[in-house]
Every structure is written in C-alpha cells, then in structure tokens.
Amino acid sequence: MMVLTWLWCQAEIERLKMELSTSKDLEKGYAEKIRAIEQEIMGLEADKQTSRNQILRLSEKKDELSKRMVDLTLIAQGTKKAVHDARVDMAAAYSKLLAGIKEKWVAKRSSPCWKVKQPRWSQT
Numbered sequence: 001m002m003v004l005t006w007l008w009c010q011a012e013i014e015r016l017k018m019e020l021s022t023s024k025d026l027e028k029g030y031a032e033k034i035r036a037i038e039q040e041i042m043g044l045e046a047d048k049q050t051s052r053n054q055i056l057r058l059s060e061k062k063d064e065l066s067k068r069m070v071d072l073t074l075i076a077q078g079t080k081k082a083v084h085d086a087r088v089d090m091a092a093a094y095s096k097l098l099a100g101i102k103e104k105w106v107a108k109r110s111s112p113c114w115k116v117k118q119p120r121w122s123q124t
Helices: 002-110
Strands: none
Touching: none
C-alpha cells in the first residue's frame, strides 16, 4: 500500500509538474501578449502626440491663412475704392475738357473770323 501511495504521489507530482510547465508556458505566452499590447499602446500614444502636433500646426496655418485672407479683402476693398475714385476724377476731368472745348467752339463761332464765305460757284 505504501508503494501504491508512493506511486500515486509520484504520478501526482508528475501531473503537477506538467501542470506547472503548462502554467509557465501560458504565463510566458501571456507575458509576450502583454508586452505586445504595451508596445502597441506606446505606438498609439506616440501617434496621439503626433496627431496633436499636426492638429496644432494645421490650426496655426489656418489662422495665418485667415489673417492673410482678411488682409487681402481689405486690400481689395481699398483697390475698388481707388478705382472708383479714379473713375470719378476721370469723369470730372472729361466733363471739364468737354466744357472747355464747347466754350472755345462757341467763342470761335461768335467771332467774325468764323463766318464762312460762300464758294464762288454757288454765288451765280
């Protein structure tokens, strides 16, 4: 009976060794999976920081472009006003020019030199 107990104990020890070996293999596998997951998390954290930096740079660029757009809008409005003012000035100058031409034409017309002689062939 002692032999049976001893054999049973030996069998139980072998079974526990195998179970321990299996547990160690599982533990090793889980440790590898945990390391892989930790590396993936670190990669995602790095991606997260990179994304934040990209968002910050893009936001700054957007603000800069918005400022440029406002500046260009102000320049365009100033240019439109300058063109309008130039057109008004040109119209006023043209009007003065026409008034001066008319005034000279009327003055010439009323002067005695302006009277046209009848052609000789029409006098007969």
